[in-house]
Amino acid sequence: MRSFILGAMMTAGLTLAAHADTIKPAIVYDLGGKFDKSFNEGVFHGAEAFQKSSGVEFRDFEIQNDAQREQALRRFAKDGFSPILAVGFSQASAVEKVAKEFPDTKFTIIDMVVDAPNVQSVVFKEQEGSFLVGLLAAKASKSGKVGFVGGMDIPLIRRFACGYVQGAKYANAKAEVLQNMTGTTGAAWNDPVKGAELAKSQIDRGADVVYHAAGGTGVGVLRAAADAGKLGIGVDSNQNGMHPGKVLTSMLKRVDNATIASFQAAKDGTWKAGITVLGLKENGVGWALDDNNKALITADMKSAVDAATADIASGKIVVHDYMSDSKCPD
Amino acid sequence: MSAPIELPKWADVSLVPILAVIVAFLIAGLVVLGIGESPVKATVLLIKGALGSGEGIGYTLYYATNFIFTGLAVAIAFHAGLFNIGGEGQATMGGLGAALVCLRLDFLPWYIVLPLAIMGAMAMGALWAFIPGYLQVKRGSHVVITTIMFNFLAATLVVYLLVNVIGKPGSMSPETRVFEASAHLPYLHEAFAFFGMTIPKSPLNLSFILALLASVFVWILVWHTRLGYAIRTVGHSPTAATYAGISIGRITMITMAMSGALAGLLAVNEILGVQGRLLLEFSSGYGFIGIAVALMGRAHPVGIILASILFGMLYQGGTELSFEMPRVTRDMIVAISGLVILFAGALDGLIRRPVAGVFARLLKKGA
Numbered sequence: 001m002r003s004f005i006l007g008a009m010m011t012a013g014l015t016l017a018a019h020a021d022t023i024k025p026a027i028v029y030d031l032g033g034k035f036d037k038s039f040n041e042g043v044f045h046g047a048e049a050f051q052k053s054s055g056v057e058f059r060d061f062e063i064q065n066d067a068q069r070e071q072a073l074r075r076f077a078k079d080g081f082s083p084i085l086a087v088g089f090s091q092a093s094a095v096e097k098v099a100k101e102f103p104d105t106k107f108t109i110i111d112m113v114v115d116a117p118n119v120q121s122v123v124f125k126e127q128e129g130s131f132l133v134g135l136l137a138a139k140a141s142k143s144g145k146v147g148f149v150g151g152m153d154i155p156l157i158r159r160f161a162c163g164y165v166q167g168a169k170y171a172n173a174k175a176e177v178l179q180n181m182t183g184t185t186g187a188a189w190n191d192p193v194k195g196a197e198l199a200k201s202q203i204d205r206g207a208d209v210v211y212h213a214a215g216g217t218g219v220g221v222l223r224a225a226a227d228a229g230k231l232g233i234g235v236d237s238n239q240n241g242m243h244p245g246k247v248l249t250s251m252l253k254r255v256d257n258a259t260i261a262s263f264q265a266a267k268d269g270t271w272k273a274g275i276t277v278l279g280l281k282e283n284g285v286g287w288a289l290d291d292n293n294k295a296l297i298t299a300d301m302k303s304a305v306d307a308a309t310a311d312i313a314s315g316k317i318v319v320h321d322y323m324s325d326s327k328c329p330d
Numbered sequence: 331m332s333a334p335i336e337l338p339k340w341a342d343v344s345l346v347p348i349l350a351v352i353v354a355f356l357i358a359g360l361v362v363l364g365i366g367e368s369p370v371k372a373t374v375l376l377i378k379g380a381l382g383s384g385e386g387i388g389y390t391l392y393y394a395t396n397f398i399f400t401g402l403a404v405a406i407a408f409h410a411g412l413f414n415i416g417g418e419g420q421a422t423m424g425g426l427g428a429a430l431v432c433l434r435l436d437f438l439p440w441y442i443v444l445p446l447a448i449m450g451a452m453a454m455g456a457l458w459a460f461i462p463g464y465l466q467v468k469r470g471s472h473v474v475i476t477t478i479m480f481n482f483l484a485a486t487l488v489v490y491l492l493v494n495v496i497g498k499p500g501s502m503s504p505e506t507r508v509f510e511a512s513a514h515l516p517y518l519h520e521a522f523a524f525f526g527m528t529i530p531k532s533p534l535n536l537s538f539i540l541a542l543l544a545s546v547f548v549w550i551l552v553w554h555t556r557l558g559y560a561i562r563t564v565g566h567s568p569t570a571a572t573y574a575g576i577s578i579g580r581i582t583m584i585t586m587a588m589s590g591a592l593a594g595l596l597a598v599n600e601i602l603g604v605q606g607r608l609l610l611e612f613s614s615g616y617g618f619i620g621i622a623v624a625l626m627g628r629a630h631p632v633g634i635i636l637a638s639i640l641f642g643m644l645y646q647g648g649t650e651l652s653f654e655m656p657r658v659t660r661d662m663i664v665a666i667s668g669l670v671i672l673f674a675g676a677l678d679g680l681i682r683r684p685v686a687g688v689f690a691r692l693l694k695k696g697a
Contacts, residue, residue: 033660062659062660063660064645065614066600066605066609067389067393067600072653090503090609092503093605112503154504184486184489185486185489185610186610326499
């Protein structure tokens, strides 16, 4: 018996080692960089978790300008890395080009669709997660006014805003949503001072729950809401712990899971090209409930959001996607 | 106390900058040592990455192309005593100019589209620098303030247009559609292939030739034309210029427009050459590095080309370095470039004084 277990362990060890040789994952981050406290960092954490659980090492690269996207992808592909994970929608054209040059290399791109036989595209239904936090915001609000602070004014962030508005109106048809975008350049992702100012002005106008989809800028939004004794809502990763009791919840976008799933599939030999859409149903988006915000979520809110989750997953509620027609229903 | 800073010309244009770079590298080496990597190995990797392969050289020269354009833009303004720090905005507007031509006309053959697109880039860049020039002349608002403010205006305008007007519908990132092949400036490897020669693939394109032509143009303009003479006179002594009957206002506006046109040419490299579409922030700081390039190159085209190649090496070699040594992050590469800028630009006197001292002593001995 003992030798059997030993044997089994050895085989397991051997196969692990063999697999570890067969995949060499690599990551190319977007301009925001590895430690952006948000999107890119989520990928990094996912990759780290994968490394811990599987023992497979990964390499990563932070680009400095647009020309380096292609250069980094090509460099990794040339060195035999696969799968190569490209983070962010801006990598699309680079992935498209390099994937063609290296047809045997697996590429995964997050947040964008690239149609090629060796590219896996992972996109998220941010509108669904935003719908849920919008619903919670409207339920938690006493004034009937809730706020939204976006980062850079681009279609993707309008998609967040649109889902949020729909969720708020679903919970309270008379709810008013105050919206601001921080800016129009990349700097808008990392301007906590301006984020705080926008949140303050929304609070002055009566909002008592403020949701941000603004990367590093959101740090200021959550702080301003907490300082004013109001509630903030985090985004991408679970930000409830930043101001315990002052963050109503966080809209989760599980890029970490997507990263692990892609690497794991490559390791198991089940990696497939094509589009993966991660919505509520697939656990790709969601809302965060933990010890920090347990007291803020009443039983009524919980049941309402659970019902909405089920309805969205089953297709009974269809959350309009801003990016499908560049419009948001009122 | 201080030694007179007078040097033979060759020492001024070559010895001092080279020493500055060496000092900067020594200090950067300490930083590399600080994170526990070998500075010698890092330097070897950096130089090998930049010049060790055909592809590396291609990338180095591709970056250098951008720096030549922005460096020339800053330099020509220097000669008229103007400090144009709006290269970023002018390049962004240049991109818009080129893109508008391409989006409208890229069904036409290349020999019509490309010249028009290049002119579009120059015209929009020129406009974006001319306005601050005009404001300085007519309203007394200093170009240093207005050009930097115009950087933000350009970014805002282009974002607005990309999001609401000329962007590709349904696209996640604010960018235009990809232009047709006729609006693509050939890569150098494509151009060489046309003549039956093979060189490694890189983003280096015909803009590099354009950059060299622009350098020659600036050299002729500044040192061999009446306009160039007027520009330099205004730069050296505005009162003398007025006395000589040169209109300072006119020269200011003309120089700013030319400076902006040169910065706008950056878009030819990035938009027409490499990206094939208009996207946000393609100028990624080249406009600002151009200031360092112009300072280091002593505002002379030859110096600018050399300084541009140096910065191109830093960019490309730095990229390779962070591939080979994952502990050297991209921020560290920025720090190294920063040190070069610091020593070559701001702390120029630090090196020039001792060098001048040595020369003075040598001359005394010789006498």
